[in-house]
Amino acid sequence: MSAPPRRKPGPPDQRSRSAPLTCAPPSLTRIRAKPSDQLNPRTVDPFSSTGKCPSAFSAIYSKGDIPCRLVHGSVRHKLQWDSPPETLQFDPLLVTLAEGLRETKHPYTFLSREGFRELLLVHRAAEKATPLLPRLVPALKAALAHSDAGVFERGLNGLVQLSEAVGPALNDHLKPLLTCLSRRLMDKQCKEKVIGALQRLEAHGGQGSLAVIKSKIPTYSSVC
Numbered sequence: 001m002s003a004p005p006r007r008k009p010g011p012p013d014q015r016s017r018s019a020p021l022t023c024a025p026p027s028l029t030r031i032r033a034k035p036s037d038q039l040n041p042r043t044v045d046p047f048s049s050t051g052k053c054p055s056a057f058s059a060i061y062s063k064g065d066i067p068c069r070l071v072h073g074s075v076r077h078k079l080q081w082d083s084p085p086e087t088l089q090f091d092p093l094l095v096t097l098a099e100g101l102r103e104t105k106h107p108y109t110f111l112s113r114e115g116f117r118e119l120l121l122v123h124r125a126a127e128k129a130t131p132l133l134p135r136l137v138p139a140l141k142a143a144l145a146h147s148d149a150g151v152f153e154r155g156l157n158g159l160v161q162l163s164e165a166v167g168p169a170l171n172d173h174l175k176p177l178l179t180c181l182s183r184r185l186m187d188k189q190c191k192e193k194v195i196g197a198l199q200r201l202e203a204h205g206g207q208g209s210l211a212v213i214k215s216k217i218p219t220y221s222s223v224c
Contacts, residue, residue, distance in 0.1 A: 055142075057100030058108045066096065068115055070107045077107075079114050085121075090128040094119050098139035101154045102146050113154050120165040129162065130169045136162060137173045144180035152184065156197050163204040171208040174201070178216035185217070199223050 060066060067082040081088075097119065100112025120129060129136070140162070143155025159177060163170050181198065184190040198220055202209050213220050 055099040055102050057096060057103055057112055058105070060096055061100075061108065061111060066111065066115070067093070068111065070111060077110055079111070079118060081118075085118055086123050088119070090119065090125075091132060092135075094129060094132055095135045095139060098136050098158060099142070101139070101143040101158050102148075102151045104148055104151060109150070109154070113157070116158050117161055120161050125165045126167065126169070130166050133166065133170065133173050137177060141176050141180060144177060144184075149189070152190070153193065156181075156193060160197050160200045160204075163201050163209075168205050168208050170201075171205050171212055174205075174209065174212045175216060178213060182217050185219075195220075 057066075067088060068079045069082075071078050071080045094116065097112050097116040100108060101116065103109050103112055119125065140155055140159050143151050143158065146152055146155065181194050184194050198213055198217070202213060202222060202224055205212075210222055210224070
């Protein structure tokens with residue numbers, strides 16, 4: 001009796017070819033977000049609450065509501081005012097310029113810095129600027145708390161210019177500004193500039209300013 005014919009092997013199981021040898025359940029292969037992925041300490045900045053907040057200055061200037069223009073010179077730029085600065089209303093122009101100190105792009109950086117400085121140099125600037133101090137101080141504080149070094153320097157210069165213009169009238173509004181300056185004293189790159197600004201604040205504000213400065217920055221030494 002002859003042996004039965006052998007059966008030819010069929011095609012291999014497709015599932016066995018495509019499946020990995022050790023396949024974990026789908027639920028285990030999903031990428032799970034780690035708590036540390038949601039918080040990167042390198043992005044945490046003590047000044048970030050104001051450092052990334054742009055001002056409305058650029059939009060106001062683009063609409064033509066700032067009465068000055070940038071004139072490009074061969075050596076340095078300057079402002080051209082639509083009207084003599086001494087004839088302009090400080091409210092709200094001076095406040096808008098102060099808010100523009102935290103801009104980071106040209107020409108807004110130059111326009112806000114020079115506009116603020118030149119307005120405070122006009123006749124009767126103290127009389128016009130003093131009533132605006134409650135609105136000017138928050139704008140300057142935002143610049144002083146900014147993470148950008150250029151913005152901080154413009155805010156610091158603006159503070160000194162305002163102090164020179166209004167004198168002791170600024171003393172009652174100094175504390176929130178000094179909080180920002182005390183933080184910057186820990187930065188070696190800013191320390192010398194901050195101390196110089198404090199000395200000028202004292203010179204312009206008199207004994208009253210010294211008491212306020214010492215209350216917020218006890219290590220400050222008077223030069224007067």
